[in-house]
Amino acid sequence: MTEKGITPRGENYSQWYLDIIERAELAENSSVRGCMVIKPYGYAIWEKIQKGLDKMIKESGVENAYFPLFIPKSFLSREASHIKGFAKECAIVTHHRLKETEDGKGVEVDPESKLEEELIVRPTSETIMYDTFSRWITSWRDLPLKLNQWANIVRWEKRTRPFLRTTEFLWQEGHTVHSTQKEAKEEVLGRLAMYTEFARQYLAMDMYFGKKSESEKFAGAVDTYGVEAMMQDGKALQFGTSHNLGQNFSKVFNIQYTDKKGELKYPWQTSWGVSTRMVGALVMAHSDDNGLVLPPSIAPVQVVLVPIFKDLNKEKIIRYTKDVYKEITRKIDNVKIDERDFVSVGFKFNEWEKKGIPIRVEIGEKEMKEGAVVLVRRDTLEKRNVKYGNVLDEVVLLLEEIQSSLYEKSKELLISKTHRIEEYKEFKKVFSENKGFALANWCGSKECEENIKYETKATTRCLRTEGEGVLGKCIYCGKESTEEWIFAKSY
């Protein structure tokens, strides 16, 4: 373990992740099984994500709304594969009242408050929303309908890990209804593009996207598309999904509209979402053995000023630091001064490094005398001495540099660790040696997919070449195939 209390990545990647979450004060386990407490710093990152993505969603003509937390059991059951997918992980509300126990020492569930029909805490909102849509949609004029909801979701997971997989999580779920299949398909792909764009622009992450295999698709969808990022250990993290629901739900929820010719039709639907899992992806993407590394676009604090003072020069140094603060905040909003006098300078440096603040500005007696400051960039820990008059320009430039350099690194990792494979022997080696992703043809049979998973722990992540076709042989059975898939071990 490092002096920062972080297990090095090379030693134990999984523990490294948990250490970062703890040391950067992002989240912690709660007393409720599988549910985490998102701490202020972690929540501030989520708020930045929300703000950026919400803007993109609204600009694309989608409105926000809010639907109930509870779903009647009968609704969830209506679409056969939907209920099959979620039945085993439902939090079920059965009663609505507690009463005093007979001995008067505690409370117990009042059996007389049993609900006629059980309510499921939403594991996703298709069914409760589409029940409503069936009343909202009657004519072609009501289409397309495009709604989004920011909400909490509950899935009773067996094994949980902060942000990556928790019983309760926060997300956004977009739901759209279209008059044609073509328009719905475009929507599904458009959302993939939106998520990828968001990841690149804000999170400085590059990723693959494409159709998922039958076995990995959303319960109730015709097709699911996923966005897959590569973590530093070469594993894949599914970052977001976009589902083509076809008419599966419109038929069972009886959503119908009259088209321009006066005919009654079932519309075509999509749903798409990303969750607090993104915070986990972000942590894993850029961080190092010193702690979190945040891209400036998503950092709640972009620049921290650390005045280095003793009792004697404190006043002067603080005054100079405030001048620097004023200068920087002419263009940068998220700047903080760390004036604490009950912790050491080393402690402060450590803390801001652990929290991944993109730029630390060190200001001591020497810097003040020279009319300068020292800028330390978090990603490379490289230092620059900068004159007071240039500090704003340099900070602006450096933030841009950090943002693009993190993205380039992410892209470089993705490319360098993705291996086009022709032979199963080599394929197995990629995964036994944790070399990253494999790009290989697959015949599409469930049997090959299962055997590969059993033998290598790698699963199909997404189809790389929809509609194009890359001639080759199935990596497992050798049958001719035109589909090239990304395979990876995944979170």
Place this chain on the structure above:
Amino acid sequence: MTEKGITPRGENYSQWYLDIIERAELAENSSVRGCMVIKPYGYAIWEKIQKGLDKMIKESGVENAYFPLFIPKSFLSREASHIKGFAKECAIVTHHRLKETEDGKGVEVDPESKLEEELIVRPTSETIMYDTFSRWITSWRDLPLKLNQWANIVRWEKRTRPFLRTTEFLWQEGHTVHSTQKEAKEEVLGRLAMYTEFARQYLAMDMYFGKKSESEKFAGAVDTYGVEAMMQDGKALQFGTSHNLGQNFSKVFNIQYTDKKGELKYPWQTSWGVSTRMVGALVMAHSDDNGLVLPPSIAPVQVVLVPIFKDLNKEKIIRYTKDVYKEITRKIDNVKIDERDFVSVGFKFNEWEKKGIPIRVEIGEKEMKEGAVVLVRRDTLEKRNVKYGNVLDEVVLLLEEIQSSLYEKSKELLISKTHRIEEYKEFKKVFSENKGFALANWCGSKECEENIKYETKATTRCLRTEGEGVLGKCIYCGKESTEEWIFAKSY
């Protein structure tokens, strides 16, 4: 019922409220008992509220965080009066899995998935948060701790009404921990001031605030303070509350800190919140028989431009309308053009009136030729002909005028319908004739409070004169009292 499908206030106030909610497309009932669907327009208003209030909360040094939706039954039970207050309205999760029924035709709760300890869907988060706080707080350096959470809440209500009382609702809950009783008390009062300021500035509503009586206070609090607004029918609507929790929770959750002298102490706590109920208050505060009336500061759309065209002049009129749009959006963000050609102009006017858009801009052939527009303000329906060159200035001015005039009207209503009463006979008359609020001395006895409620349906809303003292006689028993209370029928 008016041509807009709205029952006049004078005829049936309660139905008028429901009609506005429906016609302005704010919300509707869902298929889940007592839970509403917040429609896009209603949610956009809530987002404006969130944005304004969140800014105030953050500027006051509070950070956002997120705690679990579920609360173990044993946590909720720890503080005796807390559980007493919430036991009867809990949604209780008892199982975590569904399974196929034996006939294979449906799903049922899997009895083998019964939880060891039931989980309560949060009716408020004191207990789950303070369990965590007990681990976060050890030293005086950790205080004050000030957190806020935006979340959904469930209380199993018997009778529900959209926004005003629903089984699930959205809110913010602030929670603070202090080293002294004095600081906690200041926090409680500061939050009252914040809510009042928010209501005045954004919602154009005036209101009373003060301490609640014992019978009306929060389950687990030492004291509860409330903000009480007057609706147009003279009834009170509790708008927000701020609780002085004393050491009630810190003692049962064992939150302790070491003070500067090294002594172990229990800190003092507060909690405070407002909810989607505010949307209901806003609707009732300003609306009229034509529909919703929104103050500009909270309106998702502040100005709507309605071009009035025929096929022949459509292109020209639209072009002119877009010029006007460009001009107005130089300073105003939330402007919309209604270009629809499949509904009539009358339909459009009606729709925007129902939705309470502060300013409608009418642009027809006549206006275009004169190089002018017609501005119609929603609150008074008054029209002004304005030259193109003045349109931006006039719109800016008019928005300010509407905002302040709505506030003045609200203040005027509050003052004119609050009656200082000395005699019980007169007191009864105030409520039998629905004249508004009564300001009267009360001795503080539960008996008088209950008798008054039984005989007049009015309850104590809040103490007007904490610490000051207004000598008088209890309105019910005639005993000398120095406390002047607001009495009202309430929502």
